[in-house]
Amino acid sequence: MIYLDANATTPVDPAALDAMLPFMREYFANPSAGHAAGRTAARAMQRARDQVAALLGAHPQEIVFTSGGTESINAVHASVRSLWPESRELIITGTEHAAVIESATRWRKNGGTVVHAPVLADGRVDLEALRTLVKPGITALVSIMWANNETGVLAPMREIVEIAHAAGALVHTDAVQAAGKVPLDVKSVPVDFLSLSGHKIHAPKGVGALYISKRVRFEPLLIGGGQENGRRSGTENVAGIVALGVAADLAQQHFNDGTKARIHAMRDRFEHLVHAAFPDMRVYGSLTHRLHNTSFFCLPETDAAGMLILLDKAGIACSAGSACHTGALHASHVLEAMGVSARDAACTLRVSFHRFNTKNEAETAAHAVIEAAHKLRAEKGDASMVITT
Ligand code: PLP
Numbered sequence: 001m002i003y004l005d006a007n008a009t010t011p012v013d014p015a016a017l018d019a020m021l022p023f024m025r026e027y028f029a030n031p032s033a034g035h036a037a038g039r040t041a042a043r044a045m046q047r048a049r050d051q052v053a054a055l056l057g058a059h060p061q062e063i064v065f066t067s068g069g070t071e072s073i074n075a076v077h078a079s080v081r082s083l084w085p086e087s088r089e090l091i092i093t094g095t096e097h098a099a100v101i102e103s104a105t106r107w108r109k110n111g112g113t114v115v116h117a118p119v120l121a122d123g124r125v126d127l128e129a130l131r132t133l134v135k136p137g138i139t140a141l142v143s144i145m146w147a148n149n150e151t152g153v154l155a156p157m158r159e160i161v162e163i164a165h166a167a168g169a170l171v172h173t174d175a176v177q178a179a180g181k182v183p184l185d186v187k188s189v190p191v192d193f194l195s196l197s198g199h200k201i202h203a204p205k206g207v208g209a210l211y212i213s214k215r216v217r218f219e220p221l222l223i224g225g226g227q228e229n230g231r232r233s234g235t236e237n238v239a240g241i242v243a244l245g246v247a248a249d250l251a252q253q254h255f256n257d258g259t260k261a262r263i264h265a266m267r268d269r270f271e272h273l274v275h276a277a278f279p280d281m282r283v284y285g286s287l288t289h290r291l292h293n294t295s296f297f298c299l300p301e302t303d304a305a306g307m308l309i310l311l312d313k314a315g316i317a318c319s320a321g322s323a324c325h326t327g328a329l330h331a332s333h334v335l336e337a338m339g340v341s342a343r344d345a346a347c348t349l350r351v352s353f354h355r356f357n358t359k360n361e362a363e364t365a366a367h368a369v370i371e372a373a374h375k376l377r378a379e380k381g382d383a384s385m386v387i388t389t
Contacts, residue, residue, distance in 0.1 A: 020204070127160075173195070
């Protein structure tokens with residue numbers, strides 16, 4: 001199989017796996033326990049906290065381990081909603097992940113107001129519109145993703161923070177897709193909260209982190225035994241956390257060793273080959289502010305569901321422009337927010353590369369896409385001939 005669905009999840013890095021296994025075998029103790037074995041687990045978590053903090057330019061005490069991106073996002077929205085009742089508005093964009101959109105729905109159900117900042121046709125938030133929407137004393141939180149999971153479009157986070165903070169509003173960013181792909185530095189881009197997920201950066205599923213700036217107050221979502229300094233109760237997933245720490249460390253190392261340029265070249269080679277065969281190919285999202293690993297493209301007159309079946313048969317794993325939630329295909333709300341027609345959205349595919357992919361795989365996948373698209377177009381042509389005769 002050629003796995004080109006890294007934005008859905010990434011393979012666990014062997015080094016992260018090696019680091020976590022001892023914490024499932026011999027060092028299994030509860031990190032809150034007072035004995036030596038417990039202290040070993042606690043020390044390993046502290047190291048992981050340092051590693052995650054280093055990836056973000058944060059202080060280790062500002063890192064809370066969670067079960068993943070969804071929990072981190074929910075925790076931020078719930079906390080701000082309960083601690084800032086006087087400011088009632090949450091601002092998001094229409095291109096956010098379901099975790100943000102659904103927790104915004106809950107915000108509304110709990111008596112708050114949710115305002116959608118528009119995005120431009122290239123998927124980037126309309127900063128001029130945002131400026132008019134953020135209101136002192138009214139806006140509590142601006143929650144905008146750093147990088148989009150479908151298009152890979154990168155948000156102008158620095159400007160978003162400036163606009164929100166000037167009005168006294170807090171900023172959360174869902175950095176689940178940006179982490180490990182672009183440098184994230186909370187000192188130069190001083191967001192108040194940032195959500196991370198392990199399985200998007202070559203750590204396992206079911207572990208993540210939440211950065212909470214020491215400037216802001218926080219009310220925990222999960223209460224109980226008071227772990228994570230009272231900010232997230234529940235016995236920690238020590239093995240997963242150790243792997244997350246290693247993955248964060250590796251991500252930082254790979255910023256400086258040519259990995260990004262190699263993945264970028266693979267993605268561009270893929271797009272070049274497909275575009276050469278189908279000049280009507282359309283790539284969605286800003287071409288200049290886009291993750292280097294993501295290609296979200298439409299081949300008109302091909303049906304994405306049919307393409308996925310053919311590609312799956314050819315051993316290529318990728319996904320459709322229709323976000324796949326628990327296996328069901330829905331029209332992509334991201335493309336809808338960008339003003340793309342439902343017809344074009346229905347022929348959109350996403351390929352997303354990771355550091356274990358090769359140029360050869362990118363080329364093989366491009367040829368498989370080309371072959372599948374020719375086949376579907378030929379079938380469509382045949383079908384229309386039948387209708388017209
Ligand atoms: N945010 C974005 C942008 C994502 O791509 C995902 C995962 O698909 C999430 C949040 C949710 O993260 P998790 O799967 O760790 O709950």
